[in-house]
Amino acid sequence: MKVVDVVAAVVLSASGAAFLGLGLELRSDQSAYPDGIVTAATTTSFHTERSANRRRTVWTTRYRPVYTFQTPTGETATFADPRTVTEAPQVGRTVQLSYRADEPGRARVIRGWHGWTGFPVMFTAAGGLLLACVFFTVRRKPSRG
Known part of the structure; x- marks a missing residue:
């Protein structure tokens, strides 16, 4: 794995965790x-x-x-x-x-489950998507060729 790939994975993981945390924090105002x-x-x-x-x-x-x-x-x-x-x-x-x-x-x-609106959903989904992308990219085996 190249240094650039490691740095990108770390940056994307941190961004994903930040978005996920922000979405959950926004949602906490409704609980x-x-x-x-x-x-x-x-x-x-x-x-x-x-x-x-x-x-x-x-x-x-x-x-x-x-x-x-x-x-x-x-x-x-x-x-x-x-x-x-x-x-x-x-x-x-x-x-x-x-x-x-x-x-x-x-x-x-x-608000219960119906309180998941707008920004909480958007930030939580973006964070989860970023983390999933990093996870599957890191797990992917390098192609031989």
């Missing part, structure tokens, strides 16, 4: 805090955001759900989801939230 409290929350309202393209010919509307839940001490807490959606949320719908006891305003919606 429960390891040291957090999990509770049910109700969608009580939503904020509407409108934006347009540069020439203001196409307008899009996005919605940011607002959830309300009770802490174990009986305090009512409200949390606005940082993630926006394209369809208006159903007021009264119940979701699972996770939050740290000292920061109920910084909760996370636990």
